[in-house]
Amino acid sequence: MVDLPGYGFARASGLGREKIGELIDSYLFNSIYTQKKVVMIIDAGVGMTDKDILMLNELRNHHKDFIIVANKIDKLKQSDYHKKMAEIKKVVGDHLIIPFSNKTRKGVLTLVDEIFK
Structure with missing residues (x-):
């Protein structure tokens, strides 16, 4: 399991964010390591950003098994x-979206079940 920083929100300079983005892309799409499942976490209040949509399309194009957590x-x-x-559903389509709250713990069991499917 690897926890990667969000695109654009990592506390780094512009060049630092660019390098982090390259590392994430390399790990997810060009690595010798194959991820069993990718958990894409989005902020439900913000919705799907342009960068989230790009990542969603890349995950689909590379046939990655992924979960979307709002x-x-x-x-x-x-x-x-x-x-x-x-x-969010309009952008994502039929893919499962798990509504989640760390504060109230809503969605925790659903997420765990999906990770271990």
Whole structure:
């Protein structure tokens, strides 16, 4: 298991972020190591960013088995929750999205089950 920093949000200079991005791409798509499953964590309040969509397309193009986790759902109002999840679903399509909250623990068991499938 490897925890990689998010694209664009790593606390590094522009060049540092670029290098981190290259390392992530190299590890996921050009490495001799084959990942069994990739967990892509997005901020539910932000939704799918352009970089998230690029990563989603790369995961699909490279036939990676992946899980999408919509994190921080506890920070959304109930009315915003349904709207945001629908927006994410529109981009992701039929792929499973796990609504997740570290604070309330919602989605933890579902995520664990999916990881070990």
